Amino acid sequence: MSKTPCTLRLARDSDIQPIAVMSRCLIEVGLRGWTWHPTRIARALRSRDTCVLVAEVENGFAGFAIAEFGDTRAHLSLFAVQPACQRRGIGLAMIEWLMESALTAGITQIDVEMRSNNFAAHSFYEALGFVCTGQVAGYYQNIETAVRMQRRIGAMAATPQQ
Numbered sequence: 001m002s003k004t005p006c007t008l009r010l011a012r013d014s015d016i017q018p019i020a021v022m023s024r025c026l027i028e029v030g031l032r033g034w035t036w037h038p039t040r041i042a043r044a045l046r047s048r049d050t051c052v053l054v055a056e057v058e059n060g061f062a063g064f065a066i067a068e069f070g071d072t073r074a075h076l077s078l079f080a081v082q083p084a085c086q087r088r089g090i091g092l093a094m095i096e097w098l099m100e101s102a103l104t105a106g107i108t109q110i111d112v113e114m115r116s117n118n119f120a121a122h123s124f125y126e127a128l129g130f131v132c133t134g135q136v137a138g139y140y141q142n143i144e145t146a147v148r149m150q151r152r153i154g155a156m157a158a159t160p161q162q
């Protein structure tokens with residue numbers, strides 16, 4: 001599918017609701033409750049260690065990423081692209097932006113977890129150079145297993161990943 005140009009920017013308050021709804025519908029679907037509810041997204045938006053990124057296309061909101069930056073590791077907490085905008089390079093554009101920011105911040109590794117049946121996300125991260133480092137039983141509400149993936153960046157990219 002052809003790539004769609006997108007604009008990346010930091011999230012603002014008006015993005016809280018669409019991000020929370022996308023999380024519920026695309027990531028937490030089928031799980032009990034709603035863990036990434038608007039209040040939690042708002043908290044992420046105000047956290048100094050968290051980056052909430054939004055991708056926009058011509059006709060509006062296309063996707064978002066929430067990443068927590070530690071001293072040497074960044075954790076992708078939430079990441080999604082609207083179904084109508086998928087396979088157009090928007091996820092890739094957001095990851096590249098985050099990796100560049102992470103490198104500038106001295107980060108050497110990016111970690112992410114996904115539901116074990118999320119084959120699209122697994123293929124996406126694999127295509128971007130992430131490797132699977134294991135599974136975490138009960139990661140999602142003590143019911144569902146997560147697959148953990150990581151990607152080393154910068155000078156650490158050459159070192160073997162576990």
Ligand SMILES: CC(C)(COP(=O)(O)OP(=O)(O)OC[C@H]1O[C@@H](n2cnc3c(N)ncnc32)[C@H](O)[C@@H]1OP(=O)(O)O)[C@@H](O)C(=O)NCCC(=O)NCCS
Binds near residue numbers: 080093
């Ligand atoms: C995973 C997700 C974020 C990918 O975003 P995207 O914008 O569609 O991804 P891109 O278009 O940048 O894809 C880059 C590459 O990743 C791979 N990829 C992406 N989606 C894929 C899929 N469904 N199946 C197989 N490979 C896929 C491909 O190699 C793709 O390159 P190509 O299209 O040139 O073949 C998107 O499918 C999504 O939002 N899913 C629902 C929410 C979710 O699962 N979030 C992740 C939880 S951690």
